[in-house]
Amino acid sequence: MLPDVLREEEGRVVITVDENIPNDLIKTPGDFRESFFMLFRNPIIHEKMKEILATIGNTPLVALKRFSPRAGVRLWVKVEGLNPGGSVKDRTALAMVEAAEAKGRLHPGLTILEATSGNTGIGLAMVAAVKGYRCRLVMSEGVSVERRMMLEALGAEILLTPAAEGTDGAIAAVREMMQREPDKYYHPDQFNNPANWQAHYRTTAPEIWRDSGGAVTHVVAALGTGGTLTGLARYFRDHRLPVKSVAVEPLPGHKIQGLKNMQESLVPGIYDPSLADLHYYISDEEAYHTTRRLAREEGLVAGMSSGAALAGALRLAHSLTQGNIVVILPDRGERYLSTPLFRPTPVRNAENLPQPCGSGR
Numbered sequence: 001m002l003p004d005v006l007r008e009e010e011g012r013v014v015i016t017v018d019e020n021i022p023n024d025l026i027k028t029p030g031d032f033r034e035s036f037f038m039l040f041r042n043p044i045i046h047e048k049m050k051e052i053l054a055t056i057g058n059t060p061l062v063a064l065k066r067f068s069p070r071a072g073v074r075l076w077v078k079v080e081g082l083n084p085g086g087s088v089k090d091r092t093a094l095a096m097v098e099a100a101e102a103k104g105r106l107h108p109g110l111t112i113l114e115a116t117s118g119n120t121g122i123g124l125a126m127v128a129a130v131k132g133y134r135c136r137l138v139m140s141e142g143v144s145v146e147r148r149m150m151l152e153a154l155g156a157e158i159l160l161t162p163a164a165e166g167t168d169g170a171i172a173a174v175r176e177m178m179q180r181e182p183d184k185y186y187h188p189d190q191f192n193n194p195a196n197w198q199a200h201y202r203t204t205a206p207e208i209w210r211d212s213g214g215a216v217t218h219v220v221a222a223l224g225t226g227g228t229l230t231g232l233a234r235y236f237r238d239h240r241l242p243v244k245s246v247a248v249e250p251l252p253g254h255k256i257q258g259l260k261n262m263q264e265s266l267v268p269g270i271y272d273p274s275l276a277d278l279h280y281y282i283s284d285e286e287a288y289h290t291t292r293r294l295a296r297e298e299g300l301v302a303g304m305s306s307g308a309a310l311a312g313a314l315r316l317a318h319s320l321t322q323g324n325i326v327v328i329l330p331d332r333g334e335r336y337l338s339t340p341l342f343r344p345t346p347v348r349n350a351e352n353l354p355q356p357c358g359s360g361r
């Protein structure tokens, strides 16, 4: 699959160089090769961005150097924290808003109302700011203070529900508000909105296929709404590509922001458990430990759900003799600096921990 700037002509690949590219970028054959590589990896680089929303997606796929258990098994991470709002949820927020606009369900004057553990809220607040909508977000008091401050910075209104009720308390509060004033709001409902998983079907999955050069054998995503896993799994299945989808779920009573244990939560309507080829359960301790390793050994400061996904990928990696595993890292670590995640407390080695709930299903 070639990006827009490239086309095939009589067996040759022809590159269209935008006049906005400064001439000194393309001077010598060596420079040209470099520019070509940059354009191929990141086709949006040749455009002047019309607005911040145009920078969503096309996140880098980065090789991990120290996590692979053996030479034939390689691990790559897709760094979704490099989206402009800092998480994978920028993709879904934009997709849900634009789908609602296209269907006439969202128009000027309506307020966007959503229950969110933070990242979808940040994505929605950013999209609402650019497009000129009001945005009201309901979330658990347990959400980190950095996320709340970020939402305030983007001009969103925030309503808090008791921490003990988790995200489900926020969902119930939104349902009640919608019943009381249905004409005031547009409720994207990320847990039941197909535009959520379709964003990953349209963008995340083909990016992984393109940037891995078709070498990816497994994709690993941790479950919140299930949108990421659903979109990836459906794309690879529908296109008959040899890529296995791997779900990672936290244990009941977990504290990993953004993730859901499906036994103890309202199961999202868009989540289809039959799509995952493999399924791992990860303890909080294992997720935290792996998040710290990622920062200290690879220089990648990501959130706790990233550590959970990577911990699942490591279990998978140990069971393989060959493979190219791509792990979705949903957000940035800066968002958790006020939590115990990066505190330098001594931690037991996760490999020596008893296995929580079996290592696969």
Ligand SMILES: Cc1ncc(COP(=O)(O)O)c(C=O)c1O
Binding pocket: 089, 117, 119, 120, 222, 223, 224, 225, 226, 227, 228, 229, 257, 258, 259, 303, 305, 306, 330, 331
């Ligand atoms: C930090 C974080 N990680 C992972 C996820 C899970 O992604 P999905 O909802 O696509 O399952 C979310 C979702 O909100 C999240 O905020």
